[in-house]
Amino acid sequence: MAERLVVIGGDAAGMSAASQARRRRPAEELSIVAFERGRFTSYSACGIPYWVGGLVDDRDDLIARPPEVFRDDYEIDVRTRHEVVDIDLDRREVVAVALDEGRREVREPFDQLVYATGAVPVQPPWATSGVTGVFGVQTLDDGDALHAWLDRDPAPKRAVVVGGGYIGVEMAEAMVNRGLAVTLVERGPQPMSTVDPDMGALVTDRLSGLGIDVRTGLAVTGLDHRDGVVAAVVTDSEPIPADIVVLGLGIKPNTTLARTARLPLGPTGGVRVDLRMRVVGLPGVWAAGDCVESVHRVSGQPVHIPLGTHANKQGRVAGINIGGGYATFPGVIGTAVTRVCDLEVARTGLLSTEADAAGFSFVTATVESTNRAGYFPGADFMTIKLLAERGTGRLLGAQIVGKSEAAKRIDALAVALWNNMTVEEMVGLDLGYAPPYAPVWDPVLIAARKAVDALGVK
Known part of the structure; x- marks a missing residue:
């Protein structure tokens, strides 16, 4: 049998x-x-915001x-x-x-x-009160329901996204792409707490540049409705009108x-x-x-x-x-990327608060550079931040915020982190160079050099 x-x-x-x-x-x-x-198997939940926003045509x-x-x-x-x-x-x-x-x-x-x-999805009590027009975005069935709400007649005109993590900022952009007026409400001091505050501030600026009304330091306490359909989000400051509410409070x-x-x-x-x-x-x-x-x-x-x-x-x-074989899962280092319009955001390893909590003594190094040689058409900015352990110089974490071709540089940093490289070792990495793809000193190498300087290595 x-x-x-x-x-x-x-x-x-x-x-x-x-x-x-x-x-x-x-x-x-x-x-x-x-x-x-x-109703579905083996699907990309990460693609839901891009389908909802119209970048992907078919569910x-x-x-x-x-x-x-x-x-x-x-x-x-x-x-x-x-x-x-x-x-x-x-x-x-x-x-x-x-x-x-x-x-x-x-x-x-x-x-x-x-x-x-x-x-x-994390759902506070007010989100489960039975008011319609409130959506989490975790499964493709969730995405289907949200998409149908956006397609209803009359179409919603005002969206409130509650929470400014990855899903929150991606869904805020999706709502903008659908032509809605969007308010992003974040209880903390800024959206994107998945990066350090100085890096997250760059994301906030871009969200505002998209026309998104970013409101920080604001707690949502309830919903107003009309005949059971959401009409406003109630906050500890003032109500915000809404025809649709999307939860981005994490999972x-x-x-x-x-x-x-x-x-x-x-x-x-x-x-x-x-x-x-x-x-x-x-x-x-x-x-x-x-x-x-x-x-x-x-x-x-x-x-x-x-x-x-x-x-x-x-x-x-x-x-x-x-099945009778042998395999192990070696752990994680928290590598993640996302995009807000033309702004790319990436991280790997520990944030400053996480490194503090883990008991590390460390230095940080932040550099601004470009994705290509400065004279080459299409050259644009990026900011890279590294964390390195005092004493050993070991890379502890990295964050990148920038325009085209910025985020995938996190992969080189993730490989270095995975293999316990020091920032001094990273300075000598043999990374690819050509003017259409990188300056002669890649931003990763510039950041590593600055981290070495911060450690006082001679």
Whole structure:
């Protein structure tokens, strides 16, 4: 009789795990059932703002593999619109309900289980009051609902985005691209707290340049509505009119089911797993993706950094191990990029506050340079900031804000960080040079030189 694998969650981590397990074990050895609450599998949630904003024409362009591909080509029994509501570890079965069939109950036994439920948007109480026109942006179903609201007649004219993280600034730009008047409300001193304040100030300037009304230091306390439809966002200062509200307050691990089933959770709220993505202390139970916590390779601390890159890698590791191979997930360093119109924002490693919290003594170095030789057409600015450990000179973190071709330079810095390079070693990196692509001293090398100077290295 075939061993049975049940996967909870049909996006990046879950379907990567299922696919890798299938590649190593045929259906007669391993039967695979995957439950997905929504209608879609293996899609790019990161692409939703670009579809909503009109840069991507078709929603289905965001889908890498639809359910029928997994069913027909991989022999994986994908059951969309099925929500798992209980995990019985003693009986080794999950309980799901068929959402389009009157919540008909389905019980599925398992020998191996992959918990890949992803993350959920942070929603304050006022966002769950039943007022329509308020949207999180976490799943493709969420994006579908938001897109439909924007397409309604009469179309909304005023948007309020609450929260200025990656999703918040991307959705603010998407609303501008759709022709709406946009207000971005951020409780902190500036949007983009994912970079240091001096770098985030550059982002704030660009958002304002797009015509976005950026309001910082403002807390949202409620909603005003007209016949159950949002009409304004209530703040601790004054109400802001709104025909649509988008939440950009961040996300948290989707662990409601894990808590009920007594899966171990770490200090970040994510499921605790070992290097092979096994849930700690529970044989045959695996977890991957935005619902788990990882280890930061620089600070050594547990972190929750939800990104599709990590989810795919973690799912792949789990699937290889389930399929009889051997793989480990080595941790994260927090590399991330985004774009606000023509402004690119990137980071890797630790921010200043994070380096302080981890107990490092460090210096910072900030430089302004250009993406190409200064005389070459299209040359534009970028600002790079590095953090280096005192004493050792080891790179601890890097941030970049700039125009065209700025953000992907973070990859060179991420590789240096991953391999524990010092800023002095980085000065000698053999990076590519030609006037259309870089100055003779690349901005990465200039920043490294300045960091060496800040450390007092001779």
